[in-house]
């Protein structure tokens with residue numbers, strides 16, 4: 001039977017919320033942390049490699065930004081993140097953002113590269129989900145946001161490992177929604193198109209122009225995608241559940 005008990009913070013402003021973000025040192029993850037802080041949330045930021053930008057944010061938001069270093073492919077890092085949340089008293093949402101790419105044609109893809117991509121992108125999200133769910137179940141409230149990719153929906157030449165890992169997030173997310181709705185835990189997948197930040201900005205000029213041309217609106221702005229992710233992690237998005245949201249400007253065909 002569905003438990004209709006809501007969290008004390010459900011439906012309130014972001015200032016009462018605690019949100020965890022994985023892969024926060026740079027790129028979209030860093031922008032998401034900024035967007036959440038600007039919205040008033042308390043943020044728990046997992047990162048692997050320290051960066052000056054994240055350190056500066058930490059210093060300018062005492063008591064509101066908590067850093068948690070770790071390789072998200074390791075269960076101990078997922079546990080440490082949730083232990084830190086427990087220390088803060090609650091965990092309203094997790095934004096699963098950490099990811100790697102190892103692009104190459106499938107027929108020449110080393111198994112080690114396939115495994116490395118699944119380990120961070122899919123296993124890492126599974127591990128954080130597993131441990132965060134326990135805390136959210138006790139709260140009778142929670143939200144998962146999985147940052148996927150347009151390649152999970154459409155496929156993308158050269159991205160078999162990455163696209164498979166990002167497609168796997170949809171199965172994970174929808175299963176979380178089905179299994180834990182009775183604890184008022186929601187789950188959603190966000191599938192961005194090409195962005196002007198992070199992985200998108202690192203592409204060669206020609207490839208970037210080609211990929212941007214696949215969108216009716218060209219490459220997306222990292223700041224806009226971060227705002228979308230922050231919205232999905234907010235109480236205002238509480239009725240969005242068990243679905244995938246494409247944020248790619250519309251596909252040109």
Ligand SMILES: NC(=O)c1ccc[n+]([C@@H]2O[C@H](COP(=O)([O-])OP(=O)(O)OC[C@H]3O[C@@H](n4cnc5c(N)ncnc54)[C@H](OP(=O)(O)O)[C@@H]3O)[C@@H](O)[C@H]2O)c1
Nearest residue numbers: 023025026027028048049071072097098099195198199200
């Ligand atoms: N940018 C785009 O065009 C685009 C488009 C569609 C989807 N996305 C998705 O958006 C998300 C962010 O992408 P991005 O472009 O910002 O990527 P990015 O610049 O490559 O940043 C990835 C982040 O994940 C972290 N990370 C990697 N492996 C980790 C691990 N084992 N444990 C903890 N953190 C780890 C990285 O930390 P290190 O600094 O230590 O490597 C980095 O902070 C990803 O999920 C990506 O798939 C991006």
